Amino acid sequence: MADPEILICPACDAANRVPHARLADAPRCGKCKALLFEGRPLALEARRFDRLIGSGTLPVLVDFWAEWCGPCKAMAPTFAAAARDLEPGFRLVKIDTEAEQALAQRYAIWSIPTLVVIAGGGEVARQSGVMDRASLVRWARGAAGS
Numbered sequence: 001m002a003d004p005e006i007l008i009c010p011a012c013d014a015a016n017r018v019p020h021a022r023l024a025d026a027p028r029c030g031k032c033k034a035l036l037f038e039g040r041p042l043a044l045e046a047r048r049f050d051r052l053i054g055s056g057t058l059p060v061l062v063d064f065w066a067e068w069c070g071p072c073k074a075m076a077p078t079f080a081a082a083a084r085d086l087e088p089g090f091r092l093v094k095i096d097t098e099a100e101q102a103l104a105q106r107y108a109i110w111s112i113p114t115l116v117v118i119a120g121g122g123e124v125a126r127q128s129g130v131m132d133r134a135s136l137v138r139w140a141r142g143a144a145g146s
Helices: 046-055 070-086 101-106 133-144
Strands: 004-008 015-019 060-065 091-096 114-119 122-128
Touching: 004 046, 046 060, 046 091, 046 101, 060 070, 070 091, 070 133, 114 133, 122 133
Parallel strands: 060 091
Antiparallel strands: 004 015, 060 114, 114 122
């Protein structure tokens, strides 16, 4: 298989090898048959996040947010819309900083919303505050070099 990406299934967490050239062909999980891209961000807890970062090969755009945060609520529809623009080249993830305080601390999240691009297992870019959709998509692509 030429230039495969490792995609973690959003439904069962199975690792799937998909040729990069076939990412846009609505790939499905080899184990549970769920779509590997759903056109929306994934809400993850720490264990699933660590699996995605540790095993997946796509850049991950993370929105660190909290339910009580007004700017986070304002950013949520923009982030969801950006998933449709950025998938399948990115995996978009939402991390609730109240529920996953240790994960927020690990990434030194001091203000929310904070967006982090992770590629190759490490952080490559960070942006705090609300962004419009076009700016968010441009920033993420630039940060990941795509």
